[in-house]
Amino acid sequence: MHFSIPETESRSGDSGGSAYVLRKEYGANVLPAFPPKKLFSLTPAEVEQRREQLEKYMQAVRQDPLLGSSETFNSFLRRAQQETQQVPTEEVSLEVLLSNGQKVLVNVLTSDQTEDVLEVRHLCCTAPPSRHLRVPGFGVIGTSQYDELYFLPSPKAVAAKLDLPDDLIGYFSLFLVREKEDGTFSFVRKLQEFELPYVSVTSLRSQEYKIVLRKSYWDSAYDDDVMENRVGLNLLYAQTVSDIERGWILVTKEQHRQLKSLQEKVSKKEFLRLAQTLRHYGYLRFDACVADFPEKDCPVVVSAGNSELSLQLRLPGQQLREGSFRVTRMRCWRVTSSVPLPSGGTSSPGRGRGEVRLELAFEYLMSKDRLQWVTITSPQAIMMSICLQSMVDELMVKKSGGSIRKMLRRRVGGTLRRSDSQQAVKSPPLLESPDASRESMVKLSSKLSAVSLRGIGSPSTDASASDVHGNFAFEGIGDEDL
Numbered sequence: 135m136h137f138s139i140p141e142t143e144s145r146s147g148d149s150g151g152s153a154y155v156l157r158k159e160y161g162a163n164v165l166p167a168f169p170p171k172k173l174f175s176l177t178p179a180e181v182e183q184r185r186e187q188l189e190k191y192m193q194a195v196r197q198d199p200l201l202g203s204s205e206t207f208n209s210f211l212r213r214a215q216q217e218t219q220q221v222p223t224e225e226v227s228l229e230v231l232l233s234n235g236q237k238v239l240v241n242v243l244t245s246d247q248t249e250d251v252l253e254v255r256h257l258c259c260t261a262p263p264s265r266h267l268r269v270p271g272f273g274v275i276g277t278s279q280y281d282e283l284y285f286l287p288s289p290k291a292v293a294a295k296l297d298l299p300d301d302l303i304g305y306f307s308l309f310l311v312r313e314k315e316d317g318t319f320s321f322v323r324k325l326q327e328f329e330l331p332y333v334s335v336t337s338l339r340s341q342e343y344k345i346v347l348r349k350s351y352w353d354s355a356y357d358d359d360v361m362e363n364r365v366g367l368n369l370l371y372a373q374t375v376s377d378i379e380r381g382w383i384l385v386t387k388e389q390h391r392q393l394k395s396l397q398e399k400v401s402k403k404e405f406l407r408l409a410q411t412l413r414h415y416g417y418l419r420f421d422a423c424v425a426d427f428p429e430k431d432c433p434v435v436v437s438a439g440n441s442e443l444s445l446q447l448r449l450p451g452q453q454l455r456e457g458s459f460r461v462t463r464m465r466c467w468r469v470t471s472s473v474p475l476p477s478g479g480t481s482s483p484g485r486g487r488g489e490v491r492l493e494l495a496f497e498y499l500m501s502k503d504r505l506q507w508v509t510i511t512s513p514q515a516i517m518m519s520i521c522l523q524s525m526v527d528e529l530m531v532k533k534s535g536g537s538i539r540k541m542l543r544r545r546v547g548g549t550l551r552r553s554d555s556q557q558a559v560k561s562p563p564l565l566e567s568p569d570a571s572r573e574s575m576v577k578l579s580s581k582l583s584a585v586s587l588r589g590i591g592s593p594s595t596d597a598s599a600s601d602v603h604g605n606f607a608f609e610g611i612g613d614e615d616l
Contacts (some may be wrong), residue, residue: 219337248330249327256373302366307350322517324517349373352416377416411501414437470492
């Protein structure tokens with residue numbers, strides 16, 4: 135997400151004002167230091183540096199659960215998105231894709247947040263008599279006859295279009311993706327609650343960028359909740375078929391034959407039960423990148439899922455291999471950025487004109503009492519970090535006996551009405567024969583003793599301790615996990 139900062143810094147006064155309110159509300163010790171202002175006009179280089187400082191500040195605040203939930207901060211972010219892109223509040227059409235490419239067209243306001251676009255909205259508030267309010271999706275509503283105003287389910291939200299029950303909405307999220315020439319998706323990020331989806335996708339000014347609905351959990355045990363519902367089952371089935379066709383889920387010829395047979399019988403639940411046993415089921419795959427494991431500048435393909443990061447790689451003169459890094463063995467991780475200089479060195483963002491290089495580094499428990507840093511260099515490093523955090527969050531919720539089910543507030547005494555403009559999830563075509571060029575992989579973890587794991591040490595960056603994401607799930611590791 136990008137915010138424009140004018141040379142006179144007039145707009146950054148909004149940032150400073152929000153920072154002052156947050157500091158007053160939560161205390162100076164909780165809030166990160168706000169980037170200092172300058173009295174005089176800024177040069178273009180200083181404007182860019184200032185913008186990046188503000189972005190880093192806002193990202194730091196968003197990562198704190200207490201501050202990130204602040205309505206003061208979120209309202210500033212919502213306002214900044216519209217003001218930066220100069221998008222007025224008006225009703226527009228927004229296209230949301232399902233995993234199988236099916237399009238769901240919804241009418242939204244440009245100021246609608248992610249949850250407004252995705253969810254069936256329920257809001258109860260006290261309204262003065264004779265007051266008229268504009269309700270997104272319903273137009274102007276008079277409240278002269280009511281002391282309490284209840285927003286009915288919006289028939290224009292994606293969930294309502296698909297007839298997805300409100301207690302299953304929390305299992306799905308909207309993702310910003312870039313559609314590549316071969317039709318596959320490159321994931322940019324998961325849309326956050328405060329984001330304005332219409333502004334986010336149109337500000338990129340390219341038809342390549344799309345918004346996709348996809349399941350947002352990692353533990354396949356939660357599939358049972360989703361599969362109880364017809365729409366949830368269809369969404370999960372369509373996503374799984376799509377992932378198999380893309381090669382994200384690893385399938386042998388015999389498994390492919392069984393899956394196709396179940397697909398021909400329209401046995402969706404049995405299809406998914408078999409798919410759950412396959413390697414990389416439910417994983418999210420990233421674009422090809424570079425890692426320093428097991429050796430420097432090693433080309434890898436990273437996938438995230440099942441509480442791990444998977445690295446597929448090809449060692450010199452060997453077949454395709456896979457190394458798995460369990461999230462419960464990551465003590466901490468961090469994302470850093472640098473700009474390569476012509477001389478080969480690096481500088482911090484804002485001091486050079488090269489392309490920004492993002493790195494995800496995590497400290498991993500290779501063996502008992504032996505921690506080692508592993509670094510992945512990828513434009514999708516932030517997305518990888520978000521996946522790690524969500525996997526840790528899910529593990530902690532499960533450990534505490536909680537549920538990821540998102541319960542929305544229901545209208546008192548009311549019943550949910552079905553929209554007249556619902557859209558069914560189309561069944562995907564039958565699976566094609568597996569690509570012969572896809573190779574089977576050998577688990578690299580079984581070959582760790584044969585791989586020379588040199589001491590990498592801490593990444594040489596200027597990142598401060600506040601940039602490091604501590605892993606609370608790491609604390610539960612025992613000898614049985616090693």
